[in-house]
Amino acid sequence: MTEEERLYGAVQTAGELGRLARAHRKQRHLTLETVSGLGNLSTRFLSEFERGKETAEIGKVLKALRTLGLEVIIQPRGRTPTRHTDKTR
DSSP states (O other), X not given: OOHHHHHSSOOOSHHHHHHHHHHHHHHTTOOHHHHHHHHTOOHHHHHHHHTTOTTOOHHHHXXXXXXXXXXXXXXXXXXXXXXXXXXXX
8 A cells, every 4th residue: 555545535534634634734844834824724723624623614624625735526435536527616
């Protein structure tokens, strides 16, 4: 199993999503302060998100993931990941 396969995959809890985001941020050698500045998000929010706080606002979570270069793909369980190509974005 590659490092990427261990880092990324299905997420079922806020804690798992936060841990994945933190691991990705650290892999890219980014600080919370850097991501905060790039995404116009508070370091407090980012820290709470990475710790799995379940009340984090979904819009801010998605913005944080985009800032980190990650995307959310929704699909039925058991299917091979496919890339959504919505041209209206």
